Amino acid sequence: MSDLTSTARELIDVGRRFDARGWVLGTSGNFSVVLGRAPLRLAMTSSGTHKGQLVVDDILEIDGDAVPGPSSGRPSAEARLHLEIVAARGAGAVLHTHSIWSTIASERAAPARGLAIDGYEMLKGLSRVTTHEHREWIPVLENDQDMRRLAGRVRETLDAHPDCHAFLLRRHGLYTWGAALPEAVRHVEILEFLLETVGRLERS
Numbered sequence: 001m002s003d004l005t006s007t008a009r010e011l012i013d014v015g016r017r018f019d020a021r022g023w024v025l026g027t028s029g030n031f032s033v034v035l036g037r038a039p040l041r042l043a044m045t046s047s048g049t050h051k052g053q054l055v056v057d058d059i060l061e062i063d064g065d066a067v068p069g070p071s072s073g074r075p076s077a078e079a080r081l082h083l084e085i086v087a088a089r090g091a092g093a094v095l096h097t098h099s100i101w102s103t104i105a106s107e108r109a110a111p112a113r114g115l116a117i118d119g120y121e122m123l124k125g126l127s128r129v130t131t132h133e134h135r136e137w138i139p140v141l142e143n144d145q146d147m148r149r150l151a152g153r154v155r156e157t158l159d160a161h162p163d164c165h166a167f168l169l170r171r172h173g174l175y176t177w178g179a180a181l182p183e184a185v186r187h188v189e190i191l192e193f194l195l196e197t198v199g200r201l202e203r204s
Contacts (some may be wrong), residue, residue, distance in 0.1 A: 002130075007033050007043045008059035010181055015045075018097060018187075023192060026050065028173070030076035033181050034086060040064035043083065046073045065068035080151040081175065088158040091177035093184035097171035101196040106140050106168035108202070114139040114168075117194050125190035127183060135138025137171045139167045166191050 018024045021083050029051050032044040042062050043053065049058045061069045066079040076082075082094040083107050108180075109115035117123065118135040126136065144150040157167055165187055166176035176191055178184030 004035060004043055004061055005056060007035065007181075008054075008056045011045065011059055012056070012179070014053035014056045014095070014096045014185055015054045018188070019050070021099075021192070023097040023099040023188070024051040024203070025098065028181065030082070030096045031128065032079070032082040032086075032093070033093045034091070035061065037175070040083075040086070042079075044079060044082065045077050047076050048074075070106055077147055079150075080147045081154050084151045084154045085158065085175065085177050088155060089177055091184070092179050093181040093190050094175065095184045096173060096175050097188055097192065099192055101199045102168060102192065103171060104199050105138075105195045106170045107142045108170060108199075109138070109168070110142075110170045112140075115198075117198060120194060122190050122193050122197075122198070124187055127178065127187070136194075137161060137164055139164060141169055142166060143169045143172045177189040 012118045027048050027050055030045050032042045033089050035041040035043050045060050046058050046060050060073055060075050062075050062079055068075050085094045086092050100144060105115060114137055116135055116137050119132060122124060123129050123132055123134045123136055139161055141153050141157055166174055168174055174191060176187040178183060178187055
């Protein structure tokens with residue numbers, strides 16, 4: 001079980017790091033960390049916050065139905081997607097970024113409904129990957145403003161691709177996760193590196 005205040009401070013640090021890299025510009029992106037599982041409770045960034053300027057009060061506690069506590073503000077509209085990932089993967093943290101390269105990749109790979117990346121040493125930074133010969137498939141889902149419907153598609157995608165470490169929303173950005181926050185942060189760093197590398201090579 002995690003403490004909301006200490007978790008909020010950790011997410012503030014993540015927000016500053018990701019903002020410095022240009023991965024969560026404006027008010028884009030959202031982060032969550034599991035605080036407890038019986039009952040399920042998540043710490044999550046509130047809606048409309050600049051991730052490079054987060055304060056403790058910007059991190060809310062929500063339950064397994066995405067309902068915030070009585071004294072909390074409004075959680076991200078995409079809270080249901082975080083809950084689906086936690087349920088499907090047993091994740092302890094979920095991170096969503098809106099980088100330029102992930103957005104470009106999501107559009108280019110949309111006709112194939114995903115993209116494969118293999119042969120890169122950095123793939124070994126993903127959990128359970130032990131060789132650069134690994135082939136990582138990153139599904140691409142159509143974006144949707146109906147979060148219940150989109151959450152259902154996320155569930156179907158994760159069921160269909162049990163080994164994937166991430167997915168992209170078309171013209172939107174990257175979702176990844178980890179057993180705990182440090183692993184989720186590492187996955188963002190690895191995947192953003194790979195998406196930028198592949199994108200730059202395609203343009204050269």
